[in-house]
Amino acid sequence: MLEIAIKGSKNYWSWIIFLLLVMGAGFIVYIDQFMNGLMITGMSRDVSWGFYIANFTFLVGVAAGGVMVVIPYYLHNYEKFHRITILGEFLAVAALVMCLLFIIVDLGQPTRALNVLLYPSPKSMLFYDMLVLNGYLFLNIVIGWKVLEAERNQVEPPFWTKPLIYLSIPFAIGIHTVTAYLYCGLPGRGYWLTAILAPRFLASAFAAGPAFLIILCYLIRKFTKFDPGWEAMQTLAKIVCWAIIANLFFFLCEVFTVYYSNIPGHKAHLTYLLFGYHGYHALVPWMWTGLILMFTGAIFLVIPQFRNNKTLLPFTCAMIFFGAWIDKGLGMISGGFVPSPLHHVTEYAPTKPEIMITLAVYATGFLVLTLLYKLATQVKEEVRG
Amino acid sequence: MMKKSRRSFLKVAGIAAIGLGASPAMNFASSDSPGTALAVKGKNEQALTAHRWGMVIDTNKITEEIAEKITEVCHKTHNVPDFKHEVDAEKYPKTRLANHKQEIKWIWEEEFHYAFPEKEDEYLTEKFHDLPFLVTCNHCKNAPCVQACPTQATFKREDGIVIMDFHRCIGCRFCMAACPYGSRSFNFRDPRPFIAETNPDFPTRSKGVVEKCNLCAEQLAKGELPHCVQASEGAIVVGDLEDPESDIRVLLKEHYTIRRNQSLGTEPSVYYIV
Amino acid sequence: MNKNMIITGLVIFVLAVLSPFWFNMITTTEAAPKPELLGKAKEEKKCVLEKYDMRANHPSLLDEWRDSVVRNSDRQYTAANGHTFGMSLSTGENSCLGCHEDKAKFCDSCHTYASVDPYCWECHTNPKEIK
The missing domain is CATH 1.20.5 (Single alpha-helices involved in coiled-coils or other helix-helix interfaces)
Structure with a gap:
């Protein structure tokens, strides 16, 4: 099936080459980081995780979001999703590849990464995160590939894919729950120490993932002959709508608890993000932008006229996607570290090399996504045409 | 077919x-070569031991001068880099400028309201405003960093010391997020250009690993007290928290002490006489 | 045409795969240097393990040592020959470098020859080099 990926139009190849160039540029910067250490990043003693882990967290969500097409199709036999299920699964694969790369580039000693397997530590949440992330990646590759292959050969997928598909559902929930547990089990970090963190992560995941999938559907319609189906996209939009509303609701719950209880250790972080703290407010404009984007997006999706508007929908989805990225990426990670447990304020901003490496990881993910989507759409065109 | x-x-x-x-x-x-099978490993005879090491810091006895001396001797003997140190351009050419936010410290001075942010009082005793509070790793009984570490590079010894295996650390910095006392530092770069005089009896670190106070495990193994204790002119005492007869327990019996952010349940082993 | 192409390709492949042998044929190979025993090490005669055992297994021995020191806080090693050593690369009289005083001639000569670059020295220091 892979041969499909090496036959493409001029546009296809230009896009691939562009991605390879970004990857190459980022790789050169990464060599510098590999040789000289994480000093080239904006991270510090007080803010010890930054852009890499922020994007990792966000992308775990995008990966988990894929399950929002799997559940309706496989559990509820919602036929409209037949055409896009594979897109959800392959999106998860690409997102997970990026997640794993972000972890690797964030390590101080990447050559020792396998120590996690050599000295398994069942008390550490990172151990479980590694298990579920790799498990979910494996499941999606196998399921996506086998189902697509079967479709191409016009036969039923092998019987053993069914149990794997059902297994992938708890795994999807699992990857984001465990990722939330990385943060919310730490004493002394008031912003993360909240039981609603995992549900909030899932809500924003189920908004950001499907929102991105809708945008991808638009791109597929534009660049290929395969039509994912407007009705499927509409259903996705409804899923995004409820998920983003849940996310905003959870955020408001957080705001209420923090401000009404008035406990300084918990309040400081949210105050830093929303209004600035002791004269430091680098993230305030970002946070408000994120909130406004998510809020406006939610309104546009609730009102049927706006949701059904074919021109507006991709923009609404983009708003929600970026809003969630700011909320969960920048805000969640930096917000947890500022102020520090000693109440010192050290602000964080990614450096240029850090951004370059991040872009290269994204380029790698998009390369994987492009190749997989090329396979999927071509096979679907063949079968139909 | x-x-x-x-x-x-x-x-x-x-x-x-x-x-x-x-x-x-x-x-x-x-x-497993036959030679190693017959070998016996053991501790130094003169090593100092305890069931659970603890530390008492008498804040009344710590002056600005003593605090500085303690930090200096600790950082010097453990080859902790000082980013203010002027790099020897001949030995380390092309060393880039240091980012002071990425500094490394094992024991250092904090003001009261930073060392004890949860005990911040509106009307705090006057003398606390300018007393230097020395803070370091608390060698917690329930250490969140030990729990977080995905490779057991940070672990708890039988004698209660929370220590790091620099050989094993992958530099994920989960422990830094987990520590509620900001006691951990990460080597964002090779520390060697910033070490004025290397102490040959203690390793330096490589870039990409986390480090922190080790309660001078290397000193205890030799039967000597930690450097901070020696430099403290009696202000810092270490001993066995589980031995009711130990010096440290006597001190704890006689004085009112506080610990940093106790409410988290980490059970710090460092006590402050205030 | 196909046949010729394949054969040419195969020939190039075989030549490339065997390149280390070609390289050795045109260059001269030096014999492996022997680690030099100097000073104290020369007089002492007895090391942790037998000479050949040591040659083959010193990396795993050091690996065992570092786990023992850091993780079990055992620092003394009484070898099968009855001698006691400090389990340390460079600290103290009865550490590795305490006896084998010249790191360059004892460690580096072989390591350089074998083109291995153990990362021990990224952190551990040779006391001689500091002064």
């Missing part, structure tokens, strides 16, 4: 290749 069998052949060949690749690794893992 032909195609299918070639395919299954390749699959089998691939699995066989993995097996072949694994065999030298297995041989290496099981190699």
Whole structure:
């Protein structure tokens, strides 16, 4: 099936080459980081995780979001999703590849990464995160590939894919729950120490993932002959709508608890993000932008006229996607570290090399996504045409 | 049909290749030369031991001068880099400028409201405003960093010391997020250019690993007290928290002490007489 | 045309795969240097393990040592020959470098020859080099 990926139009190849160039540029910067250490990043003693882990967290969500097409199709036999299920699964694969790369580039000693397997530590949440992330990646590759292959050969997928598909559902929930547990089990970090963190992560995941999938559907319609189906996209939009509303609701719950209880250790972080703290407010404009984007997006999706508007929908989805990225990426990670447990304020901003490496990881993910989507759409065109 | 069998052949060949690749690794893992089997490992006879090491810092006895001396001797003997140190351009050419936010410290001074942010009072005793509070790793009984570490590079010794295996640390910095006392530092870069005088009796660190106070495990092994205790002119005492007769327990009996952010349940082993 | 192409390709492949042998044929190979025993090490005569055992297994021995020191806080090693050593690369009289005083001639000569670059020295220091 892979041969499909090496036959493409001029546009296809230009896009691939562009991605390879970004990857190459980022790789050169990464060599510098590999040789000289994480000093080239904006991270510090007080803010010890930054852009890499922020994007990792966000992308775990995008990966988990894929399950929002799997559940309706496989559990509820919602036929409209037949055409896009594979897109959800392959999106998860690409997102997970990026997640794993972000972890690797964030390590101080990447050559020792396998120590996690050599000295398994069942008390550490990172151990479980590694298990579920790799498990979910494996499941999606196998399921996506086998189902697509079967479709191409016009036969039923092998019987053993069914149990794997059902297994992938708890795994999807699992990857984001465990990722939330990385943060919310730490004493002394008031912003993360909240039981609603995992549900909030899932809500924003189920908004950001499907929102991105809708945008991808638009791109597929534009660049290929395969039509994912407007009705499927509409259903996705409804899923995004409820998920983003849940996310905003959870955020408001957080705001209420923090401000009404008035406990300084918990309040400081949210105050830093929303209004600035002791004269430091680098993230305030970002946070408000994120909130406004998510809020406006939610309104546009609730009102049927706006949701059904074919021109507006991709923009609404983009708003929600970026809003969630700011909320969960920048805000969640930096917000947890500022102020520090000693109440010192050290602000964080990614450096240029850090951004370059991040872009290269994204380029790698998009390369994987492009190749997989090329396979999927071509096979679907063949079968139909 | 032909195609299918070639395919299954390749699959089998691939699995066989993995097996072949694994065999030298297995041989290496099981190699135990007869010489090492008969050897006996043990502790130094003069080593200081305890069931659970703890520390008492008498804040009344710590002056600005003593605090500085303690930090200096600790950082010097443990080869902790000082980013203010002027780099020897001949020995380390092309060293980039240091980012002071990425500094490394094992024991240092904090003001009261930073050391004890949860005990911040509107009307705090006057003398606390300018007393230097020395803070370091608390060697917690329930250490969140030990729990967080995915490779057991940070672990708790039987004697209660929370210590790091720099050989094993992958630099994920989960422990730094987990520590509620900001006691951990990460080597964002090779520390050597910033070490004025290297102490040959203690290793430096490589870039990409986390480090922190080790309660001078290397001193205790030699039967000597930690450097901070020696430099403190009696202000810092270490001893066995589980021995009711120990100096440290006597001090705790006689004085009112506080610990940093106790409410988290980490059970710090460092007590402050205030 | 196909046949010729394949054969040419195969020939190039075989030549490339065997390149280390070609390289060795045109260059001269030096014999492996022997680690030099100097000073104290020369007089002492007895090391942790037998000479050949040591040659083959010193990396795994050091690996065992570092786990023992850091993780079990055992620092003394009484070898099968009855001698006691401090389990340390460079600290103290009865550490590795305490006895084998010249790191360059004892460690580096072989390591350089074998083109291995153990990362021990990224952190551990040779006391001689500091002064």
